[in-house]
Amino acid sequence: MHVGIESSAGGAAWELELRRLAASEEDTARGMFFQGTLDVVGFLGGDGAVARCKGVAGLWEINPVHMYPVSRFLRLSSTAARLLAPQLDGFEGVLRRMGTQATVDFVSSMFGRDLMHTAAGSPRKLLQSLGDAYRAAVSYGDRYPLWTGEKSARFIMRRDFMPAAYHEGVLQGVLEAIGAREVRVAGRQVALLDSEYELSWK
Incomplete structure (x- = not known):
């Protein structure tokens, strides 16, 4: 069982914000991780949820192989986790599902x-x-x-x-x-x- 710094959804969201604040513009991740998370959001939350996550991240077009600031991914992930938490066993359940999807996308790259x-x-x-x-x-x-x-x-x-x-x-x-x-x-x-x-x- 995972033990986080905070167990509540509010605490987990705040932890993601602290991580975002610790990141610099040189800390980047490939677009495949952004797209994988949006695929999960689209499947479970629909187009409106996808648009909301893209808006929060400030990314409307994503190239899977391009590098983007991880601070944007953290914004996207936090929003996705709040939107999908009721369907996926809470905030951490969403993060786990996002990680699984990241593996699917990475293995196929x-x-x-x-x-x-x-x-x-x-x-x-x-x-x-x-x-x-x-x-x-x-x-x-x-x-x-x-x-x-x-x-x-x-x-x-x-x-x-x-x-x-x-x-x-x-x-x-x-x-x-x-x-x-x-x-x-x-x-x-x-x-x-x-x-x-x-x-x-x-």
Whole structure:
């Protein structure tokens, strides 16, 4: 179970705002993550919700491979989470779903295909290469595994702007995409922009 800095929706929204304030214009993410979130919003909330999220982010046309300020993604994500929380088990449920969608979009991109080819069906190789894959998708942060067993690891993220619930969805999705079974992911925030994830699979 994810343990956040705040458990309430209001606290989670405020946490996203603090993250946004910590970001600079040089902290960027590829448009595929924006589009993936908008796909979730459109599916569950309709065109009006999509328009509202685009307006908040100040982005009306999004190129999946272009880099955009992560501060805009945080605005979009916060609005999406508030709009969809009643349908997806609260604020963190929305973030988790957004993370899962991000994995779907990433795996189908040229960056994700390179990662899956390098991993060659091995969850360990996947996690070892995941930090490099993140660097192809975002301009900030550091990510790496610490091995705790043959089929378990603690995955470390430093200076990442998305909450642990989002990356729980990402990590669950990418391990399942490589063919891992009975995947378990439990994330925790250790600081505003730092998080750690206990991973296991069969």
